[in-house]
Structures are given as C-alpha cells and as structure tokens.
Amino acid sequence: MMRKIWIGLLSLLMAVGGAKAQFIANPLPIPFGDPYVMYDQGKYYMYGTGGDVKNGFGAYSSSNLKEWKFEGQVYHHDNPNGWGIHSFWAPEVYKKGGKYYMLYSAQWKQNPNQEKENFKIGVAVSDKPTGPFIDLNDRPIFDPGYPIIDANLLVENGKIYLYYSRCCYKHPVASEVAQWAKKRGWYNEVEESWVYGVELKTDFSGTIGAPVLLLRPPVKMGSIKEEWESRSVTAKEVNRRWTEGSYIFKKDKIYYMMYSANNFDGQNYAIGYATSKSPLGPFKKADNNPVLQRSGKVSGTGHNSITYTPDGKQMLCVYHGRTEATGHQRLVFIDKMEVAKDGRLMVHGPTLKD
Incomplete structure (x- = not known):
C-alpha cells in the first residue's frame, strides 16, 4: 500500500513539475466552449457553452482534473423565472x-425591435453546484442599451464587480484597420466588441453607477x-474585431485581466492580458501578448x-x-500558467497529448 501511495505522489509531482511538462492529456473529452471551473469542498466543477444540452447549461465534476463525471443539465431556460430563449453562453x-x-448570457425574449442580437446577462441560484439553478x-x-455577453465577477472588500463584453452587433468603429x-x-466597416466593468449590487439585483x-x-496598425x-x-x-471572454484576478496588488480576441469560430482566436492597479x-x-494562440495542431x-x-x-x-483530429468541435484544454516575479503572465500551452 505504501509503495502505491508513493508512486501516486511521484506521478503527481512529475505532472505539475517543470514549466514545459504536460499537466493533463489535452484535449479533455468535454465538448464545452467557454469553460469555467469552480473548486468547492475538495471537488472541481466545470460549466460551459454547449456540451450536448439544449437551451441551458450542463456541468462536470472531478476530484483530480483528469477524470470528469457528467452531472447532467444543471440549468434549464424554462425554469419558473427563465427570461432567455436561445444563445445560452x-x-x-x-x-x-x-x-x-x-x-450567464442569453437572448432576451423581450425584444420589441426584433434585434438579431439581443443578448443580456442574468443570474440564477442553486443550493448545490450541480443545480438545479x-x-x-x-x-x-x-x-x-446594447447586447452584452461573457459575465465575469470579482469580489473584493464587500463589493462585487461585474465585467462583460459589449457585442460587435451594430457597433462599427473607426480605426486604421x-x-x-x-x-x-x-469591408465597408468593421464592428468591434469592448470589455466594460461596473459595480454590481451585492444581491445581484442590478448595477451601481455607469459601466x-x-x-x-x-485603433492603430503597425504595432x-x-x-x-x-x-x-x-x-x-469577417468584418469584426473582438475583445471578450474577460477573466480577472488579483496578484501582488495588481489586477490581471485576461481576454480573448478574434473570431471565436475561427483558428486565430487567442488570449492576451492587461494589468491595472484598480x-x-x-x-x-501586456507587451508579451498573446500568451496563448494557435500552435502546431491546436x-x-x-x-x-x-x-x-x-x-x-x-x-x-x-x-x-x-x-486537427477533432475538427471544428470545441474541446476543453487545461495547461499550467504562472505570473513571473517580474509580473509577466505566461501560459505554458497549448499542449496536446502525443
């Protein structure tokens, strides 16, 4: 028994040791876009877009980030207070x-002008991480007053900050590009999506102040x-430029905001980051953007x-x-990342199992 425990510990150390070592056999067999992982009471829970559920969201759970159990559909759009009709992201x-x-974001059914993109952000609650929400x-x-997606939160000093992306829809912007x-x-014009932040009421009932x-x-080319x-x-x-999928965290008194650019449905979708003291x-x-982009067969x-x-x-x-093997299907990857002593953020990926 002790030998098995030692071998298991040694394997774990080998998996997480060394910046270039592959942590997980990527990609995971989870058909999610926009994956989000929460760690709670010794277990990981993953939520995402798609995943073979209809008009809602599914979830997976894991104790080791490698083997995942499908927990079923944890949010259904037709719950008693459901306000969305499609595009649950x-x-x-x-x-x-x-x-x-x-x-989460979805197409709001209240749409008097019949806008093609009428996306908004909502909040659902559950007593368990596996729902029902x-x-x-x-x-x-x-x-x-415009369509928004990709909610992300920062909770700090009793305040909640909401970050989101204004959609490209009907948002042409002048630029050198x-x-x-x-x-x-x-293209006659290029539409853009921008990331905003706003304080959120602690009961999630609305926002405080202007975004x-x-x-x-x-704006300029050449850089x-x-x-x-x-x-x-x-x-x-396509005639669009995206700034979306923001994720914020704080380290050493600096706020790091990771974000994605380019067409989510294309090969050039990639990740960068920016920093702030507030x-x-x-x-x-950051000068070292992008920190994650297409490479090899990924x-x-x-x-x-x-x-x-x-x-x-x-x-x-x-x-x-x-x-290349999975084609257009989006799958989940997990790779090691770090913030170096000089403040640079680095993602050691994408890695792909041999």
Missing part, C-alpha cells in the same frame, strides 16, 4: 453565503504587440478561466480549443 458559478450563483428574477440583471480593409474592398470602458481593440487582435480582419475572415482600470495591455484557443491544483500552488489555465 459562458456560464460562471460563484459561491456566496452558502448558495451558488450562476452568471433557478433565475433570481424574470429578467436580466440590467440593460445597458477598418480603413485598411475598406481600401482593399473587403466603465476597460479594453478595446487597437507588432497588438496586430494579433486584428487577425480576423487581416485574414479576411478593479475598474485603467488597464494596460487552434482556436480562447475564452479561459483559471483554477489551481488542490494545494493552491499551481495556477492552471482552462480554455477551449480545436485540433
């Missing part, structure tokens, strides 16, 4: 006061460190969350990607 779950709160109210948290594409006869613009695509954010346009994929900015994009790497090994020592980046 990017769920994230937070524990507060012994209850579990799911933030029931909407707190029969409406979204708030309506800023837009001018460049128009001169080539590719603050935190991140947007670069090597920022050109990666425009590849959906420069590769002639939860509502201003944020400065592409479409984006919309991440962060978790840690059970001992809390090793940061892990959880994201979705595609491989």
Whole structure:
C-alpha cells in the first residue's frame, strides 16, 4: 500500500513539475466552449457553452482534473423565472453565503425591435453546484442599451464587480484597420466588441453607477504587440474585431485581466492580458501578448478561466480549443500558467497529448 501511495505522489509531482511538462492529456473529452471551473469542498466543477444540452447549461465534476463525471443539465431556460430563449453562453458559478450563483448570457425574449442580437446577462441560484439553478428574477440583471455577453465577477472588500463584453452587433468603429480593409474592398466597416466593468449590487439585483470602458481593440496598425487582435480582419475572415471572454484576478496588488480576441469560430482566436492597479482600470495591455494562440495542431484557443491544483500552488489555465483530429468541435484544454516575479503572465500551452 505504501509503495502505491508513493508512486501516486511521484506521478503527481512529475505532472505539475517543470514549466514545459504536460499537466493533463489535452484535449479533455468535454465538448464545452467557454469553460469555467469552480473548486468547492475538495471537488472541481466545470460549466460551459454547449456540451450536448439544449437551451441551458450542463456541468462536470472531478476530484483530480483528469477524470470528469457528467452531472447532467444543471440549468434549464424554462425554469419558473427563465427570461432567455436561445444563445445560452459562458456560464460562471460563484459561491456566496452558502448558495451558488450562476452568471450567464442569453437572448432576451423581450425584444420589441426584433434585434438579431439581443443578448443580456442574468443570474440564477442553486443550493448545490450541480443545480438545479433557478433565475433570481424574470429578467436580466440590467440593460445597458446594447447586447452584452461573457459575465465575469470579482469580489473584493464587500463589493462585487461585474465585467462583460459589449457585442460587435451594430457597433462599427473607426480605426486604421477598418480603413485598411475598406481600401482593399473587403469591408465597408468593421464592428468591434469592448470589455466594460461596473459595480454590481451585492444581491445581484442590478448595477451601481455607469459601466466603465476597460479594453478595446487597437485603433492603430503597425504595432507588432497588438496586430494579433486584428487577425480576423487581416485574414479576411469577417468584418469584426473582438475583445471578450474577460477573466480577472488579483496578484501582488495588481489586477490581471485576461481576454480573448478574434473570431471565436475561427483558428486565430487567442488570449492576451492587461494589468491595472484598480478593479475598474485603467488597464494596460501586456507587451508579451498573446500568451496563448494557435500552435502546431491546436487552434482556436480562447475564452479561459483559471483554477489551481488542490494545494493552491499551481495556477492552471482552462480554455477551449480545436485540433486537427477533432475538427471544428470545441474541446476543453487545461495547461499550467504562472505570473513571473517580474509580473509577466505566461501560459505554458497549448499542449496536446502525443
């Protein structure tokens, strides 16, 4: 028995040791986009977009981040307070006061102008991480006057901050990239999505104050460190530039906001980050962006969350990607990441099992 325990410990140390060592046999057989992992009472719970559920969200659980059990559909759109009708995306779950709160985006059924993209953010609650989650109210948290997706929260000093992405829909923005594409006869305009932050009421019933613009695509061309954010346009994929899928955390008094750029449905989807000394900015994009992008047989790497090994020592980046073998199907990847002593954030991926 002692020999088996020692071998198990040795295997774990080998898995998490060394920056280039593969932590998990990627990709995991979980068909999620926008994966979010919560650690609670010795177990990991993963939520995401899609995953073979209809009009809602499924969940998986694991004790070791390698073997995962499907817990079924944990949120259904037709619950007593359901307000969404389709496009259920990017769920994230937070524990507060012994209850579990799911933030997510969906198409709001209240749509008098019949907008194609009428996405809003709502919150549902459950007594268990495996649901069932029931909407707190029969409406979204708030309506800023434009479609929004990709909710992420920061809880600090008794306050809750909500981060979200304004959709590209009907949001054309003047930029050198837009001018460049128009001169080539590719697109008449380029729409953009931007990341905002706003304080949230502690009972999730609404927001406090006006949203603050935190991140947007670069206005000018020519910067090597920022050109990666425009590849959906420069590769002639689509007339849109995205800044979405934000995930914020704090380390050594610095706020790190990870975000995804480019078309989520394309190969150039990638992750960068920005830093600030305040939860509502201003944020400065990092010089070493992107920190995760297509490589080898893996592409479409984006919309991440962060978790840690059970001992809390090793940061892990959880994201979705595609491989040559799996085709267009999005699957979950987990790779090691770190914040170096000089403050640089690095993701050691994408890794792919041999």
